[in-house]
Amino acid sequence: MHPGVSGRIVYSSPFVPAELIAAHGFVPERTIPRRRSAPPEGVCPFAQAFADSVGAGTGAAAAIFTTMCDQMRRAVETVRGRDAPPLFVLNVPHTWQTAGARRYYAAELDRLGRFLQGLGGVPTADADLARVMREHDDARRAGAASAAGGVTPGDGAAPVAVVGGPLSAGDRVLFDCIARAGGAVVLDATEHGERALPLPFDRRRLGGDPRGELAAAYFDGIVDAGRRPNTELYRWLKARLAARAVRGIVFAHYAWCDAWHAEAARMREWARLPFLCLELTGEAGAAAVLAHRVEAFVETVRCAP
Amino acid sequence: MRPMKISLREWDARHAELTAAGLAEPSYGGPLSRHAAGGDRRLLKLAFDNSAAALRLWNFLLTEEERLAAARAAGMKIVGAMKDLGTVPVMAYSFPATVAFYPDGAWWLPCFKELSTDLFAIADGLGIDDSFCPVRAMLGAFVSGAHFPRPDLLVASTGATCDDFSAIAQRLQGLGVPILWWEAPHRRPPDPGEEGVELPGGLAAPRAQVEFVRGELVRVREALGALAGTAIDDAALAAGIRAANEIRTVLADLREGVFATPAAPLPSLEMLVAEMLALHFCSDRAEALAVLRDLRDEARARAAAGEGVLPADAVRVFWVNPVADLRVMNLLEDCGGRVCGTEYMICHALDLIPEDVPPMEALARMVLADPMAGSAADRVRRILRDAQRFGAEGLIVSRIPGASHCAWEGAVIAEAAAAAGLPAVEIEVPPVADALRPALRTRIEALVETCRAGGGRAKEEGVGA
Ligand code: SF4
Ligand code: SF4
Numbered sequence: 201m202h203p204g205v206s207g208r209i210v211y212s213s214p215f216v217p218a219e220l221i222a223a224h225g226f227v228p229e230r231t232i233p234r235r236r237s238a239p240p241e242g243v244c245p246f247a248q249a250f251a252d253s254v255g256a257g258t259g260a261a262a263a264i265f266t267t268m269c270d271q272m273r274r275a276v277e278t279v280r281g282r283d284a285p286p287l288f289v290l291n292v293p294h295t296w297q298t299a300g301a302r303r304y305y306a307a308e309l310d311r312l313g314r315f316l317q318g319l320g321g322v323p324t325a326d327a328d329l330a331r332v333m334r335e336h337d338d339a340r341r342a343g344a345a346s347a348a349g350g351v352t353p354g355d356g357a358a359p360v361a362v363v364g365g366p367l368s369a370g371d372r373v374l375f376d377c378i379a380r381a382g383g384a385v386v387l388d389a390t391e392h393g394e395r396a397l398p399l400p401f402d403r404r405r406l407g408g409d410p411r412g413e414l415a416a417a418y419f420d421g422i423v424d425a426g427r428r429p430n431t432e433l434y435r436w437l438k439a440r441l442a443a444r445a446v447r448g449i450v451f452a453h454y455a456w457c458d459a460w461h462a463e464a465a466r467m468r469e470w471a472r473l474p475f476l477c478l479e480l481t482g483e484a485g486a487a488a489v490l491a492h493r494v495e496a497f498v499e500t501v502r503c504a505p
Numbered sequence: 506m507r508p509m510k511i512s513l514r515e516w517d518a519r520h521a522e523l524t525a526a527g528l529a530e531p532s533y534g535g536p537l538s539r540h541a542a543g544g545d546r547r548l549l550k551l552a553f554d555n556s557a558a559a560l561r562l563w564n565f566l567l568t569e570e571e572r573l574a575a576a577r578a579a580g581m582k583i584v585g586a587m588k589d590l591g592t593v594p595v596m597a598y599s600f601p602a603t604v605a606f607y608p609d610g611a612w613w614l615p616c617f618k619e620l621s622t623d624l625f626a627i628a629d630g631l632g633i634d635d636s637f638c639p640v641r642a643m644l645g646a647f648v649s650g651a652h653f654p655r656p657d658l659l660v661a662s663t664g665a666t667c668d669d670f671s672a673i674a675q676r677l678q679g680l681g682v683p684i685l686w687w688e689a690p691h692r693r694p695p696d697p698g699e700e701g702v703e704l705p706g707g708l709a710a711p712r713a714q715v716e717f718v719r720g721e722l723v724r725v726r727e728a729l730g731a732l733a734g735t736a737i738d739d740a741a742l743a744a745g746i747r748a749a750n751e752i753r754t755v756l757a758d759l760r761e762g763v764f765a766t767p768a769a770p771l772p773s774l775e776m777l778v779a780e781m782l783a784l785h786f787c788s789d790r791a792e793a794l795a796v797l798r799d800l801r802d803e804a805r806a807r808a809a810a811g812e813g814v815l816p817a818d819a820v821r822v823f824w825v826n827p828v829a830d831l832r833v834m835n836l837l838e839d840c841g842g843r844v845c846g847t848e849y850m851i852c853h854a855l856d857l858i859p860e861d862v863p864p865m866e867a868l869a870r871m872v873l874a875d876p877m878a879g880s881a882a883d884r885v886r887r888i889l890r891d892a893q894r895f896g897a898e899g900l901i902v903s904r905i906p907g908a909s910h911c912a913w914e915g916a917v918i919a920e921a922a923a924a925a926g927l928p929a930v931e932i933e934v935p936p937v938a939d940a941l942r943p944a945l946r947t948r949i950e951a952l953v954e955t956c957r958a959g960g961g962r963a964k965e966e967g968v969g970a
Contacts (some may be wrong), residue, residue, distance in 0.1 A: 270668040274913035277881050292556025294663045295688045300720045378559045410582040428663040428686040462672035465632020
């Protein structure tokens with residue numbers, strides 16, 4: 201921690217680079233929110249849970265929302281004026297095929313940097329940022345290596361992929377349900393899984409242009425249903441479904457999450473694998489139904505030729 | 506004949522009367538009932554203004570499919586603009602032999618057809634169920650190919666748009682329909698020390714955002730040029746902007762004249778349709794102008810004669826969001842209200858496009874002035890300002906089923922209105938709202954009564970929001 205700066209910066213989107221926050225002397229805290237209130241009709245339970253967690257006063261130095269979906273972009277407005285810390289809205293272009301979109305994202309990261317400095321964060325020299333990036337990259341590579349070692353399903357376990365958006369704390373029970381039912385998650389393609397990781401940094405570029413490398417790794421690396429077009433999501437999945445010999449897909453989306461919900465039918469047709477589509481509500485009471493459905497699904501995967 | 510609202514059946518008699526009296530109609534003219542016979546069954550339940558100007562408006566609106574088919578037959582290029590609501594058509598019509606329309610307009614097909622088509626069923630079958638906004642009918646329309654020709658070029662804005670539309674358009678692309686996506690970013694205020702640019706509607710955005718959008722529009726312009734087989738220069742684009750502004754000016758006169766006059770010279774339903782002409786000119790820019798001029802002149806003549814289509818004591822209501830069921834505009838008037846101002850999410854298509862800056866920058870500014878691209882707080886400010894300007898006594902937020910923005914925004918808008926002393930209700934209007942009619946009537950009547958009793962009372966008694 202740099203002298204004079206303390207505090208956590210909370211966020212939920214994978215498009216917020218932890219490295220930038222850390223390099224400015226703050227503690228990046230990627231929140232997995234827990235449902236605190238029943239969302240009104242039409243409101244995504246995850247966006248509501250994140251807004252509630254920020255609005256309840258987390259003691260954080262600031263909270264970052266992104267524009268990756270309409271719900272989050274609007275959720276931030278309901279937080280203002282509550283017991284919330286300073287808020288920053290990071291504009292993440294949905295398009296990704298143009299140099300302009302990439303530059304725009306990079307400029308947004310610069311703006312985030314200025315915001316963090318405005319909170320008392322230290323100005324970051326390129327060398328400092330590069331050092332932090334190396335540390336985070338090492339940690340991610342180590343995590344990826346151990347995950348790669350652990351993806352081999354045990355005897356008789358059905359290898360499945362979990363695909364979808366974010367999962368709130370309560371809904372992460374899905375992974376336990378799969379394990380208890382005899383499945384093995386060999387690919388976590390949710391927002392907290394490998395789908396939403398930046399590309400490994402090009403170490404040669406860290407010395408010359410770490411900011412450009414940071415922006416490129418996040419902007420080009422993260423695949424998501426909400427990107428336009430979202431072809432990279434399918435390209436990314438195709439390679440991994442085959443490499444990991446996935447035999448079934450558990451597709452999870454929140455109620456009212458249009459970006460992921462709209463992909464369910466398309467992905468079912470595309471994947472040609474046993475497919476379970478779960479609409480999540482974040483409600484604790486839904487876990488029993490979830491377990492039941494997952495159990496039946498894993499059984500199907502096991503029995504599939 | 507004095508101004509009044511009449512049924513479709515009465516319009517047939519009125520049409521015969523007008524033609525006998527020498528009414529010269531455009532090529533798309535004729536009795537309105539033919540559209541109902543052709544499938545637009547909702548018309549049978551609507552009440553229409555009885556002027557020849559309204560007849561022309563409805564006939565113009567309801568013959569767009571024929572115009573697009575004729576354009577295709579004539580070898581013109583057809584551009585499907587999606588979501589930006591007002592910008593891409595201004596560019597497209599600046600090119601020779603090019604027309605543009607919004608497939609988004611399929612939003613109203615389930616209403617016009619009274620759910621008699623399979624548009625929603627097709628969308629359901631593709632996994633786009635009723636948790637999405639009625640714009641999902643567009644997916645059905647593309648797949649069935651029954652309601653508009655397949656565009657030669659499909660252009661969609663994304664970014665700070667609703668997730669409903671973006672996800673549905675992506676589903677369409679997943680079916681193999683090519684789409685040129687361009688980014689319309691979330692508008693933010695300039696940071697301290699950052700250069701800002703004034704936008705239409707009294708808004709502001711950072712210069713960097715305007716530049717970024719300009720770059721995005723350059724991509725669209727290039728695609729349009731490739732389609733049309735010729736590039737256009739800034740002078741041609743500026744001429745396109747002037748033509749759009751001419752339409753916007755007439756529409757502004759019309760809105761001002763109708764909303765500000767005590768006895769509404771035109772009903773709210775026709776005013777809603779008139780506003781929609783600003784988006785893509787209903788596939789004929791010159792004719793859209795003529796239709797609007799007719800309406801404006803009719804409204805002026807009625808106002809000058811002290812004649813209105815509604816009583817002068819009708820409660821003045823500001824309406825937020827378009828209704829999926831057009832019949833609800835009639836219902837407001839049946840309940841003793843009238844529309845005196847609107848925010849149908851298209852202010853940026855009504856405000857004048859700046860003519861004192863290079864045309865691409867002007868269009869970029871317009872994109873960023875989209876009320877849905879910014880914060881709800883910005884939107885509320887505009888709504889309250891316009892509501893005050895038009896002397897609104899109450900406000901209705903009509904919620905769109907499934908719309909990702911409504912769940913967050915509706916309450917914010919209604920609460921802000923109530924806090925400003927303007928009684929407000931939020932209602933949800935599905936594409937055919939007949940089953941909800943009694944409940945909607947009760948809520949609208951309650952608002953009207955509250956307003957009649959004095960707006961302040963609404964606040965004290967917590968009727969608002
Ligand atoms: S789950 Fe979907 S709607 Fe909810 S915050 Fe994530 S992307 Fe947005
Ligand atoms: S009504 Fe709302 S949700 Fe539907 S397309 Fe329009 S902006 Fe999107």
